Structures are given as structure tokens and as C-alpha cells.
Amino acid sequence: MQYNIAQLLKEPIGSVRRYELIEDVADLDPDLPLLGPLVGQVQIMRTNSGALVTGELSTAVRAACNICVEPIAVPVRFSLEENFRPLTEVETGRYLRPDEYEGDAEDLDDAALLIDEHHILNIAEIVRQNIWLNLPMYPSCNWEGAGECPNLIVLRQNMGDVRLLHSEDEPDEEEEAIDPRWAALLNLRNQSDQNSN
Numbered sequence: 001m002q003y004n005i006a007q008l009l010k011e012p013i014g015s016v017r018r019y020e021l022i023e024d025v026a027d028l029d030p031d032l033p034l035l036g037p038l039v040g041q042v043q044i045m046r047t048n049s050g051a052l053v054t055g056e057l058s059t060a061v062r063a064a065c066n067i068c069v070e071p072i073a074v075p076v077r078f079s080l081e082e083n084f085r086p087l088t089e090v091e092t093g094r095y096l097r098p099d100e101y102e103g104d105a106e107d108l109d110d111a112a113l114l115i116d117e118h119h120i121l122n123i124a125e126i127v128r129q130n131i132w133l134n135l136p137m138y139p140s141c142n143w144e145g146a147g148e149c150p151n152l153i154v155l156r157q158n159m160g161d162v163r164l165l166h167s168e169d170e171p172d173e174e175e176e177a178i179d180p181r182w183a184a185l186l187n188l189r190n191q192s193d194q195n196s197n
Helices: 006-010 124-134 150-169 171-177 180-196
Strands: 002-004 016-023 038-047 050-064 071-086 120-122
Touching: 006 038, 006 050, 050 124, 071 124
Parallel strands: none
Antiparallel strands: 002 120, 016 038, 038 050, 050 071
């Protein structure tokens, strides 16, 4: 995801380079379990202040379903649109001072938006941030079959087995440990359990 844009920076404003991207991004972020390559198109356009990168990218991330807690593949699609600024002039190699930058002031603060002194534009950090931003907050397996998700049914059965084992192991100890002031609440709980069954 690195592009040498030295030649592009010598060309007039509006000059464009387009790239098809199929990039292995397994090492992009250790906390981001990516399941496939990053796929899409990237366009780099020469601007008065550097380069504008636009693109449509997609990949897949492993996550846990928010409902059944099983591992699922979550597709992630996002658009890029970022201005990158050069650190040096391409013709002379002279470092450019921030006050010489002709773009927006907020673009000066982000180190991920720099074109290095060798005129390499690296979009890896921008891609990493966009993948995190476009992950669903509550991923789910989106079961579309008849009835409930089979993973959820198994999970409920397992939880019921755990409760059954727990209640068979120590039912008397729990009642003995109850403070007598709470006995009325325990009776209500037992009644509601019996009514729900």
C-alpha cells in the first residue's frame, strides 16, 4: 500500500494515477483479525498541496456474533478520501515548512497523511483506521433460515445445562446462606421460577 508518486508530483495539478488493489493485510493490526486481502481501486490525483487519494475498498474481519457469540466473518466496505502532503519538494529535495502548505490546516497534524522524503505515499494507517471505523458496533450472524439461529439454540441449551448443574450441586447451601431478611424475596423468586416453567 505504498506508492512512489515522485513523477506524479512533477506533473500538473489534476494528473491522476489509478491502481487496482489486492493486498495482503494480515499484519496491518494485531488486534484486527483480517480474513482476506484488501480489494478495491485507489486513485491518486495531484493537487496544489500534494495528492488526493480516493478509493473504494473492502475486506473481511473475524468477529464474534453479538447474539450467539460464535465467530463470524464480517464484510467491511469503505471509501477513502484523504489529502496527503509532501515533506519535501520533488525537484530540489528541500523540506517544506508547515506554513508553506496550501491545504487545510487540520491536515498538518496527522502524521499518517505525509508523503515521506522519498516521495512514498503510504495508505496503510488510513486503511487501518477506516476498517476499525466501518466495523459494525454489534456484529451478528444475521441468521436468515427458518426459526432461530442454531448457534443461539445450542447456546441456550448449554446455559440451561450449566444452571441445572449448579442448582443440583448446591441448592441447600444457597438457602442456608440467605439472610433471613431476604427470605421473602427468595420465596418470590422461587414462585416466579415455578410459574415460568
